[in-house]
Amino acid sequence: GEAQHKMVKRYYSRASKAKHTRSIATQQQRQKTLRNLRDRYTAMQKNQTQANLYLDAETEDLPATDPTCHYHMASSTKNRLNIRQWPGEDLDDDPACKDFLPRLLDHLLARLLGIAYDGDEATFPSAARSTITIRNNAIYSHQVVRVNYTTYDLRREQDTINIRTKPDIMLLSREDPANVDGLEFHPYWYARVIGIFHADVIHTGPESKSTLPQRMDFLWVRWFGRDDDRGGWKSRRLFKIGFVDSEAPGPFGFLDPALIIRSSFLEPAFAFGRTDELLPPSISRHPSECD
Numbered sequence: 306g307e308a309q310h311k312m313v314k315r316y317y318s319r320a321s322k323a324k325h326t327r328s329i330a331t332q333q334q335r336q337k338t339l340r341n342l343r344d345r346y347t348a349m350q351k352n353q354t355q356a357n358l359y360l361d362a363e364t365e366d367l368p369a370t371d372p373t374c375h376y377h378m379a380s381s382t383k384n385r386l387n388i389r390q391w392p393g394e395d396l397d398d399d400p401a402c403k404d405f406l407p408r409l410l411d412h413l414l415a416r417l418l419g420i421a422y423d424g425d426e427a428t429f430p431s432a433a434r435s436t437i438t439i440r441n442n443a444i445y446s447h448q449v450v451r452v453n454y455t456t457y458d459l460r461r462e463q464d465t466i467n468i469r470t471k472p473d474i475m476l477l478s479r480e481d482p483a484n485v486d487g488l489e490f491h492p493y494w495y496a497r498v499i500g501i502f503h504a505d506v507i508h509t510g511p512e513s514k515s516t517l518p519q520r521m522d523f524l525w526v527r528w529f530g531r532d533d534d535r536g537g538w539k540s541r542r543l544f545k546i547g548f549v550d551s552e553a554p555g556p557f558g559f560l561d562p563a564l565i566i567r568s569s570f571l572e573p574a575f576a577f578g579r580t581d582e583l584l585p586p587s588i589s590r591h592p593s594e595c596d
Contacts (some may be wrong), residue, residue, distance in 0.1 A: 376565065382443075401551075414427075424494070437508060440506050465568070476498075478491060494528075496528050499526065500525030503523070523559050
């Protein structure tokens, strides 16, 4: 169009008139190189943002866990994220970061009001969210959370959930066994932990039980969904799960660590191959993973 015509004129004005074709081609190549350098720098900045979540697990010193506690998360405030600045503008198109702060406030408020978790995240109007203050606008990132649980043979055991090496968890299903769309009921839900955080939260307003700061722990998760194939004892095959499509409702969410049963080992179904259709480039994907 006309814009491209003007660009060629600008190239020509800076070109050698004796060999204008070669000179214009050289300018175009230089511009392409500079554009590639800019894109690489932008990608490096995003990877650095990812590194704020996927830190080396060995840098976090988590002391021995009290066996009477269901879970244990560090108290360190070393890895601080400012919720007014993070996620930044470079992550605006990331499905995992969409409405991050409003969804987090909804999650925290529901817990403070004592609303039982039923699988659907509660949503509140802006006026209700304004009763929640995150102290210093800071959430603190961690790499691990430990969970104490009881094994099938009634022994005490402990799992370490690590966002780098062992991120998958299981919790009790909130589905109604009588309403599972013809599928065999499965008693568990599964998720991948992509962030482990704590924050000091202040709740004000008429429904507040205390205006003092209180620590609240929460997990940022990417949900797995059930596959339509039958599974279980009657079908004589394992249940199949997969990541929820990023364009579907609720592929990401927040979770109270107290709801975790234990970590979960998920066996990859290599025969079905891999796909990049469920999620565009995202901070929720581990930096070492490909699409």
